[in-house]
Amino acid sequence: MTLTGISWDHPRGHAPLVASSQLYEQLTGVRVEWQKRSLAEFGDQSLAELAQSYDLLIIDHPHVGAASISNCILPLDEFLPASTLEDLSNQSAGPSFSSYRYGARQWAIPVDAAVQSACLRPDLMTSDLIPKSWDDVFELGGMLKKHGRYIAMALCPTDCLCSFLSISAQLGSPVREENELLVDVNIGLRTLELLRKMRDHFHADSLEWNPIQLFDHMSSSDHLAYAPLAFCYSNYSRESFRKNKLIYVSPPGRENTVLGGAGIAVSAKTKHPKESTLFAGWIGSGDIQRTVYLASAGQPANFVAWGSEAANELTNHFFLNLSYTIKNAFVRPRNSGWPSFQTHLGETVHAFLSRDAEPRSVLSELQEAYFLSRKNFKTP
Numbered sequence: 001m002t003l004t005g006i007s008w009d010h011p012r013g014h015a016p017l018v019a020s021s022q023l024y025e026q027l028t029g030v031r032v033e034w035q036k037r038s039l040a041e042f043g044d045q046s047l048a049e050l051a052q053s054y055d056l057l058i059i060d061h062p063h064v065g066a067a068s069i070s071n072c073i074l075p076l077d078e079f080l081p082a083s084t085l086e087d088l089s090n091q092s093a094g095p096s097f098s099s100y101r102y103g104a105r106q107w108a109i110p111v112d113a114a115v116q117s118a119c120l121r122p123d124l125m126t127s128d129l130i131p132k133s134w135d136d137v138f139e140l141g142g143m144l145k146k147h148g149r150y151i152a153m154a155l156c157p158t159d160c161l162c163s164f165l166s167i168s169a170q171l172g173s174p175v176r177e178e179n180e181l182l183v184d185v186n187i188g189l190r191t192l193e194l195l196r197k198m199r200d201h202f203h204a205d206s207l208e209w210n211p212i213q214l215f216d217h218m219s220s221s222d223h224l225a226y227a228p229l230a231f232c233y234s235n236y237s238r239e240s241f242r243k244n245k246l247i248y249v250s251p252p253g254r255e256n257t258v259l260g261g262a263g264i265a266v267s268a269k270t271k272h273p274k275e276s277t278l279f280a281g282w283i284g285s286g287d288i289q290r291t292v293y294l295a296s297a298g299q300p301a302n303f304v305a306w307g308s309e310a311a312n313e314l315t316n317h318f319f320l321n322l323s324y325t326i327k328n329a330f331v332r333p334r335n336s337g338w339p340s341f342q343t344h345l346g347e348t349v350h351a352f353l354s355r356d357a358e359p360r361s362v363l364s365e366l367q368e369a370y371f372l373s374r375k376n377f378k379t380p
Contacts, residue, residue, distance in 0.1 A: 016298030161346030
């Protein structure tokens with residue numbers, strides 16, 4: 001039997017799925033063939049469309065509300081034993097498992113866990129300089145510039161969105177599904193102003209970078225010493241992945257930064273629901289996540305792997321350093337209207353930073369767009 005799956009195009013996203021599937025075929029005779037899509041498509045592409053062509057889908061948790069309405073993926077609690085789901089919930093890296101639970105159903109099993117965090121080049125700055133607050137960040141930036149070095153951010157539209165959510169949550173106005181307003185007006189304005197201050201003081205290419213581009217540049221050149229907020233990639237903390245290794249640490253404020261990662265879902269169109277759901281439960285298990293999945297460039301979502309001494313030796317203490325941050329991560333809304341709104345939010349904040357628009361008018365437009373998206377969404 002052969003199942004088909006769609007992943008995302010990065011060693012962290014694709015390689016561990018392929019390696020784990022090879023082991024699964026040896027154990028069960030069930031083959032899983034994986035194809036890739038881009039990181040941007042992973043965040044934006046319609047699951048209903050993908051579910052027409054694949055048995056297994058690697059998905060982003062903000063899409064589960066829309067998926068539950070379209071009935072394009074299967075609720076895994078109908079197929080996997082309650083004991084298996086309970087074990088996976090108890091072993092979750094922070095809210096990774098619960099982020100795929102919506103409308104009292106479990107729509108995916110987390111296989112990859114990430115959170116917006118900070119990182120540094122240890123050869124360009126010492127750990128005692130790691131900022132604890134945003135004021136500390138700008139103070140560090142001034143100090144680094146004296147030595148020809150910079151702070152940088154990932155501020156492409158998708159990451160503008162996530163940074164806006166992280167900062168507004170840290171300032172005390174998290175974006176929740178039940179909010180009538182996107183954010184408190186004063187906190188929304190403070191968030192936009194802080195992002196604009198980053199644009200003015202950080203490396204000029206920050207507006208063009210996603211995390212992969214940022215970390216590729218940071219690990220290959222010698223002028224980016226620190227990044228305060230971007231989704232973490234353990235690959236860059238491993239030996240020989242790039243010219244220089246990065247160390248990931250808690251971001252300023254430590255708590256309420258956006259949860260990332262990926263989960264494995266099963267298409268409602270699959271002709272093999274039993275085999276597909278069994279594979280999803282298997283690859284999310286602690287034994288697989290801490291061994292073949294981790295060893296093949298993966299970033300597990302199972303905390304059994306995060307607590308492994310071998311995992312932390314392999315990744316320069318990546319998992320140990322970020323355990324507190326992911327346990328206290330901020331989970332984005334997941335209602336059916338959120339995916340399209342979050343795209344609009346990211347593009348609007350990016351345009352604000354690119355064109356230097358007036359913050360109050362930008363926030364007013366976002367508040368109105370959020371109200372409309374919330375007014376129109378459906379619940380499962």
